[in-house]
Every structure is written in C-alpha cells, then in structure tokens.
Amino acid sequence: MGIKAALPKYEIYFYNVVLCLAMFWAASWIFEVSSSNANRRTFKPSVKPGWYYFGRKMDTADFEWMMWFSRFREHILFALSGHVLFAKICSMLAPQYRSLLYMVYGVLAVWTSMGWTYVTLILSHCILLYSISLVKIRWLCFVTGLCTLATFKCEPFVSWQAGFVEGDFELRHVLFYGGCGFTIMRCMSFALENCERKDGNYNILELLKYNFYLPFFYFGPIMTFDKFYVQVNRSDRTRKEWEMWNISVHGLIHLGVVIIVDVLFHFMYILTIPTDMKLLKHLSDWALVGLAYFNLVYDWVKAAVMFGVINTISRLDHLDPPKPPKCITMLYVFAETHFDRGINDWLCKYVYDYLGGKHKNVLEELVATLCTFGVAILWLGPCKVVLLWAFFNCFGLNFELWTARFFSMEPFASYEMAMSEAMSRRIRAIFNTFNFWSIVLYNVLALNSLDFAKLVAKRVLLKGFPVTTIIAMFVTYCLIQVIKERERTQSRYLLFDLTFQKQRSNV
Numbered sequence: 001m002g003i004k005a006a007l008p009k010y011e012i013y014f015y016n017v018v019l020c021l022a023m024f025w026a027a028s029w030i031f032e033v034s035s036s037n038a039n040r041r042t043f044k045p046s047v048k049p050g051w052y053y054f055g056r057k058m059d060t061a062d063f064e065w066m067m068w069f070s071r072f073r074e075h076i077l078f079a080l081s082g083h084v085l086f087a088k089i090c091s092m093l094a095p096q097y098r099s100l101l102y103m104v105y106g107v108l109a110v111w112t113s114m115g116w117t118y119v120t121l122i123l124s125h126c127i128l129l130y131s132i133s134l135v136k137i138r139w140l141c142f143v144t145g146l147c148t149l150a151t152f153k154c155e156p157f158v159s160w161q162a163g164f165v166e167g168d169f170e171l172r173h174v175l176f177y178g179g180c181g182f183t184i185m186r187c188m189s190f191a192l193e194n195c196e197r198k199d200g201n202y203n204i205l206e207l208l209k210y211n212f213y214l215p216f217f218y219f220g221p222i223m224t225f226d227k228f229y230v231q232v233n234r235s236d237r238t239r240k241e242w243e244m245w246n247i248s249v250h251g252l253i254h255l256g257v258v259i260i261v262d263v264l265f266h267f268m269y270i271l272t273i274p275t276d277m278k279l280l281k282h283l284s285d286w287a288l289v290g291l292a293y294f295n296l297v298y299d300w301v302k303a304a305v306m307f308g309v310i311n312t313i314s315r316l317d318h319l320d321p322p323k324p325p326k327c328i329t330m331l332y333v334f335a336e337t338h339f340d341r342g343i344n345d346w347l348c349k350y351v352y353d354y355l356g357g358k359h360k361n362v363l364e365e366l367v368a369t370l371c372t373f374g375v376a377i378l379w380l381g382p383c384k385v386v387l388l389w390a391f392f393n394c395f396g397l398n399f400e401l402w403t404a405r406f407f408s409m410e411p412f413a414s415y416e417m418a419m420s421e422a423m424s425r426r427i428r429a430i431f432n433t434f435n436f437w438s439i440v441l442y443n444v445l446a447l448n449s450l451d452f453a454k455l456v457a458k459r460v461l462l463k464g465f466p467v468t469t470i471i472a473m474f475v476t477y478c479l480i481q482v483i484k485e486r487e488r489t490q491s492r493y494l495l496f497d498l499t500f501q502k503q504r505s506n507v
Helices: 009-036 063-071 073-093 095-114 116-133 138-150 157-162 172-196 204-211 225-232 243-264 285-316 341-356 362-380 384-407 412-418 421-447 450-463 467-506
Strands: 047-049 057-059
Touching: 009 285, 009 467, 063 073, 063 243, 063 285, 073 095, 073 285, 095 116, 095 172, 095 204, 095 225, 116 138, 116 172, 116 204, 138 172, 138 362, 172 204, 172 225, 172 341, 204 225, 243 285, 285 421, 285 450, 285 467, 341 362, 362 384, 384 412, 384 421, 384 450, 421 450, 421 467, 450 467
Parallel strands: none
Antiparallel strands: 047 057
16 A cells, blocks of 8 residues: 555655755765864774875775775776677687586686686585485485585684685685685575476586586676576577667666765765774764765665676676665665675575465464574674674564564554555655664674664664654655655556557557
C-alpha cells in the first residue's frame, strides 16, 4: 500500500529541498573540520599532498581506493586491457574456444603476478572440491568448502599457504586473499550446482574456465556457476541495440566518478577524521551525522566503481555480471542491505533461500538468517567487529519479519485499510526512519570502528536529545519519502515498458 500511493507534488518538493539543505549543511561542517585540521599530527599518515592544481592535501586513508586508482592503476589497467585485447582476438579467430582461451590467459596472468606455486595451490583447492562434488552430497560439498575457506582465516594454515606466493611486493597480501577467497566461493558454487545436475557431472575443465576468468579472479564479483556456464557457452553473441553505446557510457561514468571522488578527497577527509577519537569528541552533532552518512555513501561508491569497471569488461565478453550494490541512500529495509551483490546473490541462492523457503515461517527465517550470517562471518573473517555487525544485522532482518507479521494482524490491518493510501505511506515512512538509522549505525560499526559507531549513536539518540534527535529523524523521514517516490516512479515506468513490449510482440 505504501509505495503505490502518490503524494502531492508540493510535499515531494518540500522533502527534496529539506534533504538538499541538510546534505549541504553537513558537508559544510565536514569541510570546515577538514580544512582546519589538515596539518594535525594524527592526520599525517593518511592526509598527504594531493593534486598540484588544488594546492591542498588529500585523504589517502582507503588502501583499496588508492590501490585501484593511484598506486597500482597501471598494473591493473595493463592486465585488464590485455584481457580485453586477447578476448577480442579470440572472438574473431576462434569464437568456439573463447571460454578456454579466457582460462589460458587468466592462468598465465595469475602465474606471472603470483608465481607457479600459487597457481598450484589454487588448482589443489579446485581439484579437492571437484572431487567432493562427484559424490553429489550437498551438505558434504558445503562443509568441505567452508572448512577450506576457514584455512585462510586461522593459523597455522594461513602462513603455510601464504608461503606458496613468490616474491615480496605490496599487492601480494591483497591478491593472495582475494584470489584464494573468491576461488573457494566459486568452487563451492560449482560443487553445489553439480549436485543439482541430474545427468552426469560437469567437466573439471568447466570449473577451471569458471575460476580463472581473470576479471573476476582477484576482486570479484562472484557470478554463480549456473549463470556463468550458460552465458560463456552461449553461441549467439549478437548484441542488443545500443548495447555497445551503453557499455561505453558506463565506462565514462565510472571514470567521471573516480575523478569526482578524488577531488572531494581534497576537501573532505571523511575517512581520516573518524580515526581520531579526540577530534571526534569536539565535533558538532551535524558533523558526526554527516561523517557517518558520507562514509556509507562512499563505501557504496567504491564498491559500485570497482565492480563497475570489472563488469564493463565482462559485458564486453557477452556476460551479464551481478549488478552494482544498491546505494545506502536508497535503503530503508534490512532485506535489501548489501555492499556486494555477487556475494549477496551467492548467499541467497545457496543458503538463505534454500533454508528459508518462502520466508513466511518465522522459525525457518531465523534458521536461514543465522546460517547466512554464519557463512558471511567466515567469509569476512571472524573478529569482534564482524561478529557484532552480523548479530545486529541478523536481528534487524528478523525483527523486520516479526514486525511485518505483527502489524498484518487485526486490528492493525483494518486500521490501515480504513486510512488513505497517502497516509499509510507517511506512517510507514516513520517506521522506516528508525530502520534507516539502525542500518546506518550497524554498518558504520563494520566500516569504521565500534567507538565511532557508539559516539554517533550517543550524540544522535542521547546527548543530542531532543533537538538533534528530532531534526535528524525528520531529515531522514524526508529522505525515506524521496526514496519511496523514486521507487513509485520506477515501478510505473517498468509497468509501462512491459506493456509496450507486450504490445510490440502481439503486433
């Protein structure tokens, strides 16, 4: 009822104005703090000289961003550009063997960057999980995969396997864990899909083609084996109308976003400031709220750009990779909260949906979410912050189901039916406001630190009560209404598009 209802245009305009003013107000506080503390002693490790044109220092606290778009961009671009050229040549000369040639290039690239002993380690894990998949016992494949993944999270197994990597370079640690972690998840996907296959088994060569596809190998995203197998072996490689144009536009958008983020890092040190607790305690409530929000938005931007670059290359290979994660600005329910859609799809397919069924039974949902977050904890690496993040998000997801069930009962259902759709949407938005802040605080906990999350919660809910609390919740309410309006518009356009396509097919 809530999303389908339309609100008066002046009300939507009012929400947009309030939201824009609040964003600029919070950004101005962060800019002022960044400018006045640029030479602070605690900032020296991460705030370093930036672009000459600006004459300002730049926030370099995020290793992943600096790795991709500053320190090692030439190496990454060289490897990915080589794949694009190699794939194009193969598609022209031997299109029927393109998946095999993708694998050959991937193996050579991994061999060159990490050494033949690392390739041997990866192959051993592939062979192990392939052998287990031949038994076609689902739980055995899952347990073996999780135990193998656990060997990269605890000593002495980590140190022993890390010894298989040759050379000593800065990216060694990142490439080792990225390649091994994603390999195990891909092998588990292969094994579980092989268990579902009725006629015979998949060839081990299909597993190697799947695992050594270079764009996905080190950094993901994960595409489940069933989708990859169908798409990479598709004989019809004709492109849709405007497809190459859309791929080019997406590539230019990603380049533009990288430039914009680098520019903003010269003016707002949103990653470095949360690491200085002494400074945080002297900041205003609005600066803290802005920092928490912008940190989450930035993490989404980073994931969207890094996966977007890889996805653009895979789309050139006629694949349909996982979509970028949904922006935190568009989230107000726990069921849609994720920063990696590939991992999210994997967990939903093999754990959450498999155990949860239709997600109507409270007990089944509880078991499904507990198992899902259990796998997520192992994937991220068990530690205090990850355990807290998993607990709160698991509770939030289940609490949503319990609340929805409770309010779908009488007399609440009759009350909602008696009121107008617009009023129902407004009341739902009030509840979604508290949900939104729960999502923000739970994920700030994982992205920044427990101390920072506690400080933000204390300022917004306790020390800043009632002024800061009421204003923050009202601005969030405006944001929820803007999100709902966007969803309503999108659903209307989607319905129109489906109707148009159906009419064309009838003609």
